Amino acid sequence: MAAPFSPFLFRPGIFRRPLARTGSAVAADPARAAAGNMAAGRPFRACACFFSANIFVELCGMHVCYRDERQLRRDYGRALRERGCGSEEQMAAVLREIEAEVERRKHLVHQSAERKAIISQCYKRKHSEVYTLQDSFLAPGFLEIVRYCTSPDANLHGLLRYTESFSDKRIFRLPVFTEEFVQAFIEELENFEQSDMPKGRPNSMNNYGVLLNELGMDESFITPLREKYLRPITALLYPDVGGACLDSHKAFVVKYSLHEDLDLSSHYDNAEVTLNVSLGKDFTEGNLYFGEFRQDPSPVPNYIEVEHVATQGLLHRGGQIHGALPIASGERWNLIIWMRSSAIRNQLCPMCNQKPQLVEAEGFGDGFTETCEEDVPETVDLCSVW
Numbered sequence: 153m154a155a156p157f158s159p160f161l162f163r164p165g166i167f168r169r170p171l172a173r174t175g176s177a178v179a180a181d182p183a184r185a186a187a188g189n190m191a192a193g194r195p196f197r198a199c200a201c202f203f204s205a206n207i208f209v210e211l212c213g214m215h216v217c218y219r220d221e222r223q224l225r226r227d228y229g230r231a232l233r234e235r236g237c238g239s240e241e242q243m244a245a246v247l248r249e250i251e252a253e254v255e256r257r258k259h260l261v262h263q264s265a266e267r268k269a270i271i272s273q274c275y276k277r278k279h280s281e282v283y284t285l286q287d288s289f290l291a292p293g294f295l296e297i298v299r300y301c302t303s304p305d306a307n308l309h310g311l312l313r314y315t316e317s318f319s320d321k322r323i324f325r326l327p328v329f330t331e332e333f334v335q336a337f338i339e340e341l342e343n344f345e346q347s348d349m350p351k352g353r354p355n356s357m358n359n360y361g362v363l364l365n366e367l368g369m370d371e372s373f374i375t376p377l378r379e380k381y382l383r384p385i386t387a388l389l390y391p392d393v394g395g396a397c398l399d400s401h402k403a404f405v406v407k408y409s410l411h412e413d414l415d416l417s418s419h420y421d422n423a424e425v426t427l428n429v430s431l432g433k434d435f436t437e438g439n440l441y442f443g444e445f446r447q448d449p450s451p452v453p454n455y456i457e458v459e460h461v462a463t464q465g466l467l468h469r470g471g472q473i474h475g476a477l478p479i480a481s482g483e484r485w486n487l488i489i490w491m492r493s494s495a496i497r498n499q500l501c502p503m504c505n506q507k508p509q510l511v512e513a514e515g516f517g518d519g520f521t522e523t524c525e526e527d528v529p530e531t532v533d534l535c536s537v538w
């Protein structure tokens with residue numbers, strides 16, 4: 153159910169934080185092609201802005217771009233002072249925080265590859281069947297939607313009869329999984345959580361959850377889910393942001409509980425289209441809220457609140473500003489799939505809003521690929537981008 157947005161969320165500083173990915177640049181991996189992490193024969197790349205853009209400074213609650221101290225003082229001196237970081241001592245602490253975050257980002261991909269290797273060798277799965285997508289995991293209503301979207305006369309108008317939509321923000325709710333699958337999936341995630349395996353952070357804002365590529369679910373579960381089932385739907389819902397040509401993803405599970413993360417601040421995703429599926433468990437409050445699309449700023453943001461329903465998914469454009477309100481009790485687990493279109497992001501990196509400066513990457517990287525001049529018209533036609 154959509155509801156008017158609660159006024160406390162208008163507090164300054166929570167609006168429009170980009171939620172940075174945890175992947176970044178490393179030497180190319182020759183095994184990647186075998187794992188299917190290629191777009192039209194080209195390896196995926198990241199944008200160099202990962203090492204300088206959208207760095208969240210917790211001390212003063214704002215994001216900054218960082219090249220060096222002089223640039224930081226010039227570009228953010230005033231904003232930092234206004235947020236209580238005016239003294240030289242505070243400035244030194246801010247610089248330490250930023251430099252530690254840049255260092256963390258530099259090592260992140262190597263550490264993720266190490267964790268993935270350890271998990272694949274040592275982790276004892278509880279429900280090994282949940283690692284390979286099967287039709288029986290999917291809700292009958294979802295399969296019906298996919299059947300419609302892959303039929304020859306499918307169109308947006310027809311699809312909207314099967315989904316619930318919220319305001320004019322192009323946010324849609326649809327059934328995704330069966331209850332039995334969600335139950336087994338949660339048990340598997342809890343089994344992993346309780347194991348002594350190394351664990352990474354899902355992204356730069358969520359502290360608790362599971363990175364599904366590290367767990368080994370990308371190739372046999374998330375990729376077929378995106379290609380075979382989700383893409384026919386997103387092609388009709390979001391053709392203008394690359395919904396027809398989503399060719400990579402970053403998938404993770406986020407977890408909120410009273411003694412861990414309670415909520416998620418306002419942000420946009422490093423994705424063209426996001427699927428957010430509620431996995432339960434039992435919780436109260438914790439609704440999602442959505443504001444404007446990041447490229448359509450409005451002087452008076454118009455927020456809507458959307459309740460999440462276990463086993464169901466919400467589809468939205470990654471650039472739609474959103475966040476999660478605090479839970480009041482229980483545990484809230486969600487499967488998040490950030491889906492990316494190289495044809496779209498190769499033109500403009502959504503995180504720095506510039507032509508991406510490509511750097512080598514592991515796996516799907518951040519969904520960019522090398523392009524040649526002659527690629528562009530064909531790609532644009534194919535996805536009806538503009």
Ligand SMILES: O=C(O)CCC(=O)C(=O)O
Binds near residue numbers: 171358406428476486
């Ligand atoms: O907790 C949620 O439902 C939202 C998570 C989210 O927006 C994200 O991880 O990008």
Ligand SMILES: [Fe+2]
Binds near residue numbers: 171419420421
């Ligand atoms: Fe998000």
